[in-house]
Amino acid sequence: MDRRRAVAVSGIGAVSVAGLGVTALWDATVGGRVLTGPVTRFDVSGYPTQRAGEVPAQTVAALDAALPHHESLVARYLSAAALEALGQAGIAPRARREKLGVFVGTVMGTRPVLDRAIGPGRLGVSDRTWADPDELLATLCQVVAVNGPVVLFAPGCSAGNIAIAAGAAAVASGEVDVAICGGVDELSLEVFAFFTAMRALAPDTIRPFDAGRRGTMPGEGAGVLVLERPERALARGVEPLARVLATASAADAYSVTQPHPDGSGLIATIHTCLTRAGLGADDVDWVCAHGTGTPANDGVEARAVAKALAGKRRPVLSSIKGQIGHAEGGAAALEAIVAVKALEENRIPGNVTLLEPDPDCAGVDLVPPGGRKTTVDVVLSQAYGFGGGVSTVLLGRNDDA
Template sequence: MKRVVVTGLGAITPIGNSATDFWQSLINGVSGAAPITKFDTSKFKTKFACELKNFDPLNYLEKAEARKYDLFTQYALIAVEEAIKNGNINFDHLNKNRIGVIWGSGNGGIGTFQQQVTEFAQGDGTPRFSPFFIPKMIVDIASGVISIKHGLRGINYTTVSACATSNTAIIDALNYIRWGKADMMITGGSEAPINESSIGGFNASKALSTLNDNPQIASRPFDINRDGFVVGEGAGAIILESYEHAVKRNAPIVAEIVGGGMAADAYHLTSTHPEGEGAYLGMLAALEDATITVNEINYLNAHATSTPQGDNSELKAIERVFGKENKLNISATKSMTGHLLGAAGAIEAIACIKAVQQDIIPPTVNSVDIEPEFKDVFDLTLHNAQQREVNYAMSNTFGFGGHIATTIFKKYNS
């Protein structure tokens, strides 16, 4: 089976508009939560989110190009451009028939959908929809636009598995390269869910924190006082290549991806299994795929959204896999970024890749009163980053519908 390596990273996030800035904010414990500026929240239960900061699409895209795309596609294009640049990629010197795109998004163009339908509902009944309405809204359009922009004619599609989406995309991309169906894959995910529909919908399901008086500490995974997650937006892009292809073009290899596991909770529409059954199976499947033991994992980036049942069920599953005597560092980077939904797995994969590259564990911030059942079982890397050798890092993602996807990254050694 072919080795698969990581050669390019790109990110646009609530705590940094590049992969480097994102990582620096992570290890410095910066929170991206603040009052929502995108719409009037006066009648909403939750009035804050993790928005992008100092973002203007025209700093990255031509005006005519930006008008054609929903924010989630804009974010995708921006992150991908950075990953291509960091990977020293010139597509004109490569076989574009063997380069593909598998891109994830849970909500696609929900902002476009809301805007167009609202305008119709408030009108006189005459359908004056934009000709760009459907292509801006459909969830698969970002992967199509990426391939069109760069003339990439390989495998191209979109994964949707709610908040497990971009890890699912990464696993699919890994496997197509392993199987010899592609030399290089652009993968990751993007999400633009900070609008009335998303915030209102998540409020209705009682999923969001309502700590409006102090939003910066609202995302507090594992804390007994947590009251829900914080919505985030942005994108993460990862370039995967076969080892042979990367070496041949003298690519800057930053890590190796060695495992991916998927499973299902088969339990509830929105809640995780109380004992973390799917999470347990997904982690085991990833370890088996990577052909390593539990003792070889040094760092685990937890899904840990800061919801009462979700955090506990994941820790139960982790304890079941790694045991009480584990030497594992765990952190919940959503405490800083918020929850990027379908893009969460992509930026958290980047956190894992940076961890194995630099031997630094990003912290879990905001969490003070840890669940008593687990506070002496795990090192949750509270408050401050830790330096330690990181040879293998695991990333968990779980989605509404019971979807589970776990990836494993390894320090690169030629």
């Protein structure tokens, strides 16, 4: 890797079904907790599945007390995660010393606000709020002094990784000194209708890579990473958490909803990341998988990883969606945060809900439910989006090795 363009992760922040903060997310993940449960925010009694990954009500109440009010939970989730990440990075949110840019990905965006506006007992939501995607970033720009580019992406469920890639490129090129980047989404009634129509919802639990998997389960939350040149963080006395070694994106354009059966898009992004980072297949210690628990995704993903990382050992693979649900625009960013923690803690989360591994996934080493304590120097975090979009982020331990 070209050290002149090195990009470091200096802070991370999260709002998730585990609650407020990265510690809550990591502890729940490595603790093997399954956090999906009954939906309480809106009525899903008419749907075959009534479960999701919902941010706890007490967490929402805490955000309401700490942040300016906004009709969209997305705006509040994102702001809270960004403030946590900046705090860890040692960057005062209102300081104007750095050129700071914002790069955020989402799927549903302001749609949940519209759901509430047009549903029974209309709440009088302003038309401008749900119609203008920039409103999602309004609260963040209130609590953080942003003097660089502000970009919102909507490329499907690879949104978080797309935003991380854009932020890393902006830092590496010198366009910004600091990048706030990540993904966010709010649980939506429309998601239930959409996935129900596709018969893609799990009736009880998401079981990634399991022979009996029956579907995914919606979730929500926000994950934010602060990216900057490592020497900037060190000058403030902050030791970076990890390095962004490479990023890559592709679109196989095979189907509106399904990845290409040969996994060509994912294989291309993995190969590109390894080439850009100057690494080989056996250098990757863990693949933080997209792993939605759907029959259409998991077999394709496992075979693609096995092919792309063919080496002396089987690639090590697990997904955390069985625990926190599929947070859509927030999924890849939350998974990238867990990847950073895995590098810090030398611990790989397990496939917590795995009962019987799918024989179609035999080419990879599926981490058992209890996880694995081992040396973790390099993590590949990958995400699929509808329409064939794939985005991969390669993260490395923060040292010269």
